[in-house]
Amino acid sequence: MYSEKVMDHFNNPRNVGTIENASGVGTVGNAKCGDIMRIYLDIGDDGVIQEAKFKTFGCGAAVATSSMATELVKGKTVQQALEVTNKAVMEALDGLPPVKVHCSLLAEEAIHAALWDYAQKNNLTIEGLKKPVDDIEEKVKEE
Numbered sequence: 744m745y746s747e748k749v750m751d752h753f754n755n756p757r758n759v760g761t762i763e764n765a766s767g768v769g770t771v772g773n774a775k776c777g778d779i780m781r782i783y784l785d786i787g788d789d790g791v792i793q794e795a796k797f798k799t800f801g802c803g804a805a806v807a808t809s810s811m812a813t814e815l816v817k818g819k820t821v822q823q824a825l826e827v828t829n830k831a832v833m834e835a836l837d838g839l840p841p842v843k844v845h846c847s848l849l850a851e852e853a854i855h856a857a858l859w860d861y862a863q864k865n866n867l868t869i870e871g872l873k874k875p876v877d878d879i880e881e882k883v884k885e886e
Contacts, residue, residue, distance in 0.1 A: 744840060745803070745804070745807075745839075745840070746836060746837035746838055747837070748807075748811075748835070748836045748837045749803070749804065749807045749836045749837070749838075749839065750803075750807075752806070752807035752808075752810040752811055752836065753803040753804075753806050753807045753810075756806055756807070756809070756810040757810045757813060757814055758794075758795055758796045758797060758810065758813040758814065758817075759796065759797065759798070759810075760783075760796045760797075760798070761783055761796055761798060762783040762784070762785050762794055762796050765783040765784060765785060765857075766784050766785050766786035766861045766864070766865075767783075767784045767786065767857040767858055767859070767860040767861030767862075767864065768781065768782070768783050768784075768856075768857055768860050769781065769782050769784075769852075769853045769854065769855065769856025769857030769858070769859065769860055769875070770853070770856060771849050771852040771853045771856055771875070772849070773845055773849060776801070776802070776845065777800070777801060778799070778800065778801030778802060778805040778845075778846060778849055779799065779800045779801065780797065780798075780799045780800075780801065780805060780809050780849045780850065780852075780853045781797060781798045781799070781853065782795065782796070782797045782809070782812065782813065782850075782853040782854060782856070782857045783795065783796045783797065783857065784816070784824075784857045784858070784861060786821060786861055790820050790821045790822075791818065791819070791820055791821075792816050792817055792818065792819055792820075792821070792824055793817075794817065795812075795813035795814075795816050795817050796813060797809040797810070797812070797813050797853070801846070802843070802846070804839055804840075804843035804846040805846045805849065807836060807846075808832050808833075808836065808839075808846045808847045808849065808850040809850055809853070811832050811835050811836050811850070812827065812832050812850035812851070812853065812854055814835075815827045815831060815832065815835060816854060821858060821861070821869055822869070822870070822871075824854060824858060825854075825855065825858060825869060825871055825872055827851065827854055828851055829844070829847035829848045829850065829851040830847075832847040832850050832851065833847045852875065855872065855873075855875060856875040858872055859872060859873075859874060859875055
């Protein structure tokens with residue numbers, strides 16, 4: 744069912760926590776399954792992600808994809824982090840069951856939302872970055 748890597752990242756998640764005065768924070772969620780993911784990024788003046796942390800409320804796959812996503816973006820430039828897809832997260836975890844693919848999509852969306860927040864705070868345009876469509880606060884109100 745779950746790969747050894749998924750189980751490892753669930754049982755021993757990397758980068759759990761928050762970053763004070765984060766450069767960018769992205770919160771996304773799936774109201775239907777109840778997963779909520781928040782990713783914090785600390786981005787240096789050179790545009791390289793120095794630190795990435797997460798807080799996730801959800802299933803084991805949501806925790807594992809959050810953990811892996813933070814691992815994949817650390818040390819990358821903003822542009823490289825933007826290219827981290829849900830497929831890359833799944834591949835790095837040696838796959839996910841089909842019913843848990845949405846967790847990897849949340850991880851990708853959380854990275855993008857954090858990058859959007861960073862861009863907004865710094866009046867930057869990041870090529871290829873689109874405004875997050877889903878606002879978790881609005882989703883919660885709608886439920």
